[in-house]
Amino acid sequence: MKKIQIGELSASQVVLGIMNFNEPNKDTVRALEVAAEGGINFFDNADIYGKGECEKIFADSFAKSSLKRENVYIQSKVGIVPGIEYNFTKEHIIEATEGSMKRLKVDYLDSLLLHRPDTLLEPEEVASAFDELEKSGKVRHFGVSNQNPGQIDLLKTAVKQPLLMNQLQFSLTNTSMIDAGFHVNMTDTQSISHDGGILEYSRIHKMTIQAWSPFRYGFFEGFFVGNREKFPELNKKLDEIAAKYGVSPDGIAIAWINRHPANMQTIIGTVNTDRIKAVTDASDVVLTHQEWYELYLAAGNKLP
Numbered sequence: 001m002k003k004i005q006i007g008e009l010s011a012s013q014v015v016l017g018i019m020n021f022n023e024p025n026k027d028t029v030r031a032l033e034v035a036a037e038g039g040i041n042f043f044d045n046a047d048i049y050g051k052g053e054c055e056k057i058f059a060d061s062f063a064k065s066s067l068k069r070e071n072v073y074i075q076s077k078v079g080i081v082p083g084i085e086y087n088f089t090k091e092h093i094i095e096a097t098e099g100s101m102k103r104l105k106v107d108y109l110d111s112l113l114l115h116r117p118d119t120l121l122e123p124e125e126v127a128s129a130f131d132e133l134e135k136s137g138k139v140r141h142f143g144v145s146n147q148n149p150g151q152i153d154l155l156k157t158a159v160k161q162p163l164l165m166n167q168l169q170f171s172l173t174n175t176s177m178i179d180a181g182f183h184v185n186m187t188d189t190q191s192i193s194h195d196g197g198i199l200e201y202s203r204i205h206k207m208t209i210q211a212w213s214p215f216r217y218g219f220f221e222g223f224f225v226g227n228r229e230k231f232p233e234l235n236k237k238l239d240e241i242a243a244k245y246g247v248s249p250d251g252i253a254i255a256w257i258n259r260h261p262a263n264m265q266t267i268i269g270t271v272n273t274d275r276i277k278a279v280t281d282a283s284d285v286v287l288t289h290q291e292w293y294e295l296y297l298a299a300g301n302k303l304p
């Protein structure tokens with residue numbers, strides 16, 4: 001498994017997200033072990049997943065597993081109060097982070113991200129919260145999630161710590177981050193930039209994009225791998241390339257993200273050990289330039 005250098009962290013390119021750890025009848029202990037056996041050393045949490053239940057299940061499963069705290073990176077996210085508000089006040093950031101740490105049963109987080117932008121934020125308050133969390137040893141690295149370049153630059157007017165990662169939705173069927181770059185100066189809908197050039201910004205500023213929901217289409221509408229009715233061309237191409245490399249189509253869907261030179265991490269959310277293994281088994285596949293474009297087009301995208 002390729003490692004991505006994020007500040008001092010030598011992080012696996014594939015991350016296991018724990019948003020679905022509260023699904024019934026899932027062997028979450030085995031999921032962690034299969035992930036670690038496949039080279040995953042990075043786990044993504046958030047205070048809101050399962051209303052805190054997922055972090056608790058993660059902590060209990062971790063304790064029962066053979067994994068050791070010092071060998072892995074544990075990340076969490078705060079800043080959303082579901083259905084009510086986004087909240088980047090100092091008080092909320094600190095309180096929510098401490099709540100997360102308590103449920104995760106950790107005395108430090110390797111990284112903390114601000115989950116979704118709060119338009120009422122005061123950069124100085126965020127800076128003060130980060131300073132306090134860093135000084136007390138509770139958080140080692142900081143980042144953001146679902147933010148555009150202007151929002152990141154606004155935070156940087158006050159925040160001293162480097163913002164090292166940004167979680168964004170990206171997959172073969174959610175490509176808005178790259179579409180506009182192919183359609184510059186054109187008037188079709190694909191030319192519309194939905195994020196202010198975040199892909200190029202991330203590369204220029206050496207921020208790691210953590211691609212979330214790599215198997216889903218739309219905003220939690222369904223899954224594209226194996227969905228031959230809705231994505232016939234894409235599945236045909238995934239099958240063809242998977243057969244060439246002797247891996248699964250799931251693995252190729254992730255290899256497509258990992259092939260991008262932006263050095264992204266991909267956060268998979270499966271708790272199914274077969275699917276985790278399928279992804280880690282394919283993690284060293286490096287698609288050719290042509291294969292990458294063939295998959296992009298098979299997903300229904302157009303190049304001018």
Ligand SMILES: NC(=O)c1ccc[n+]([C@@H]2O[C@H](COP(=O)([O-])OP(=O)(O)OC[C@H]3O[C@@H](n4cnc5c(N)ncnc54)[C@H](OP(=O)(O)O)[C@@H]3O)[C@@H](O)[C@H]2O)c1
Binds near residue numbers: 016211269
């Ligand atoms: N920053 C953000 O705003 C944000 C938003 C969403 C997620 N995230 C992070 O990203 C992680 C991954 O998100 P995600 O869970 O949406 O990612 P995902 O890996 O795209 O989806 C995983 C879920 O889809 C199911 N699945 C995958 N392929 C399938 C198929 N072919 N057929 C049927 N079911 C299939 C999995 O079920 P099985 O378990 O049965 O395989 C699992 O429930 C989360 O855990 C979280 O850490 C961040």
